[in-house]
Amino acid sequence: MAPQITLYFLQASRCIRSAWLLEELGLDYTVKFAPRENGAAPPVFKKEAGGLGKFPMLTDGDLTLAESGNIAEYLCDTYDTSRRFLPDLGNPKRYAVLQWVHASEATFALHGLAILYARWNQKSGNVEETEAGLSKNVIKDLEYFEAELTKSSGKFLFGDEVTAADISMHFSLVFILARELGTKGRKFERTEKYIKDCEATESYRKAVQKSGHQL
Template sequence: MPDITLYFLQASRSIRIAWLLEELGLDYKLHTWDRESSGLAPPEFKQLCGTHLGKAPVLKDGRLTLQESGAITEYLCEQYDHSHRLFPVDQAQRAKVREFVHAAEGAFMVHCLPSVYNRRIDATLAEKLAPGIEKIVANDLDWLEAELQKGNGRYLVGDHVTAADTMVAFSVQFIFRMRLGPQDRKWEGIEAWLRNVENGQAYQRAVAKTGHQL
């Protein structure tokens, strides 16, 4: 059996990996930390996770230590997804899953995080930049809504959870929770998709086990 440990920080991308581990049916040790009042990870997390950056999540599998949720996702699927359920064999579906895995950070999070940082540093600047950033975030959400309309609307790729769902869901939850998109718009397809995947048994187990809250 693999010797897997997940270093989990609350209100972070860590839930992606806990959910993925539950989908894979893998046993794992779990170390969880709350954020400090500043919003940062506590020093203990940075000391024990074993990486230079000290960013969550961190996964250890035997002697291997990995950071970055996208890289961890691809590693776990390559190593343990023997049925290819989370990264399909079909070339078109596999390419689409990979696109979403990278878009979770390279589009959704990259485009919305400037608003979060600006709010912490300069509220006046954040207010000035908000309309422009909201347009970019709205464009990302429009794309996701259109992709869901192409399929069954319940999952991003195919008819069951894939790594696309486990990666992108946190990004969208974060956008909605932090009110980073236009507040006069609704994305009903995205909201229905989120409700569906959040009600999945593996996701619910991950939340219960980690105490995840955003």
């Protein structure tokens, strides 16, 4: 029986990761889309999806999953028979790919968000000074990313074929560069080229078209 997959998609969000991977895997899925209300997810959408009310959320039959990295791991383990996007348990490359899946949230997005939250919430003192302090993390992250990219034999992190690592990292990099979170006055040309290469894939374009994703 064909999988019954539904992706709860909040506009301008990490949900593009799950849509992109679903397209790469050639899976059928339904998108339940919500625009943002005052920058956040509409309460009725949160209620319908359940859980913490953060997106993406994905259902597959009776199973409900949250966290974009967890969704990526589930989809790859369940539907990627080629193991191209995430190698099997025990294969060292699996952990190299998962390192990026985790780093995209727990390191890159975390360091970018610290700056965004300071901009939104710091009511006294000098936000620019706070930002300058926090930007050191972001710069280090991006320099590391660019150095790792040069070790690849192709345009993506593990050669010329996209893996779960690229699908996770792409959104965090776009998020940081588009809002200049710690990157003001600096150029990360390799990262910019990488983002363009990710966005030129047919699967990414299809995911954008199907979901209506816009940053």
